Amino acid sequence: MSDRIEDFRLRILERKPLRLKGGGSKDFYGGPLAGEVLDTRGYSGIVGYEPTELVITARAGTPLAEVESALATRRQVLACEPPHFGNATIGGAVAAGLSGPRRAVAGSLRDYVLGVKLMDGEGRELNFGGQVMKNVAGFDVSRLVTGSLGTLGLILEVSLKVMPQPVAQATLRFEMPQHRALDALNGWGGQPVPLAASCWQDDVLTLRLSGAQAAVTAACEKLGGERVAEVEAAGFWTALREQTAAFFAGNAPLWRLSVPSVAPPLDLPGAQLIEWGGAQRWLRGAIDVGQLRETAARVGGHATLFRGGDKTGGVFAPLSPALMEVHRRLKQSFDPYGVFNPGRLYSEF
Helix, strand or coil: HHHHHHHHHHHHHHHCCEEEEEECCCCCEEEEEEEEEEEECCCCCEEEEHHHCCEEECCEEEEEEHHHHHHHHHCCCCCCCCCCCCCHHHHHHHEEEEEEHHHHHHHHHHHHHEEEECCCCCCCCEEEEEEEEEECCCCHHHHHHHHCCCCCCCEEEEEECEECCCCCCEEECCCCCCCCHEEEEEHHHCCCCEEEEEECCCEEEEEEEEEHHHHHHHHHHCCCCCCHHHHHHHHHHHHHHHHHCCHHCCCEEEEECCCCCCCCCCCCCCCCEEHHHHEEEECCCCHHHHHHHHHHHHHHCCCEEEECCCHHHHCCCCCCHHHHHHHHHHHHHHHCCCEEEECCCCCCC
């Protein structure tokens, strides 16, 4: 693999814009793609796995499915359920920083990144977090890299915390309008109920419970609802995570709103689907960007153009001048020549 590392370094030192690419499963996400492709899939393999320590380390080009398969042999999982959206790699998953249905209770992918090995814009191999060194500026670089869409450097390896598989699971369905569903989810969130995921759409709330068998059984008896068959439930949550459910089909713009879970129903046009106990709200359709972002900001959240639509207005919510300056300085520190994924996160860099 040393030859592959050297190839990466030589490409970077040419100081030409590079489009970092693993499986390409998240190419739709973020700003327009630019630069010559630097493919990481040839740099793959699980470097280390310590089931008793709940840590796995893999090279960036390792398929996410391969990592999950290795974990499954020891009845362990990536608790935040990162989506694949195709042939995802572990490096691409960390670069995108996306999490699945369990995120509201298990935490985000960023919370499970223990360390990264990164190649910066000078071609240097840097280790952060659970690997070797800490950024002298005091930043938690491992987590800064997560969700940066490859704009800070080329991820070479990642170390992730893993968790045991749930002992028992159950899925329940309830018929209720959006305002009642949001009230119920926030109420249950403050009780000792083993919530693992939720989804509201078209006046149907679907709830997943997981944990100890006794806790799941007691919660089912307490909450009521219609019990969903195990095979059907597994397919439902997979389709939600991978966005193969009917709601996500078609070419209409898909917006993701991150808001406080207690935010009331949002008066916006288009079809809606709600996850994460009310904190993640998906909208489909051509919606005025200004209206959408103003509505999200009014309740303390923000809106992202997740897929499709016109990206000229920016994919991510605009940053304040102070935050943009922080981003700009970080970019300058790690990628002074603007090599990595130009414009993918913000057009300014």
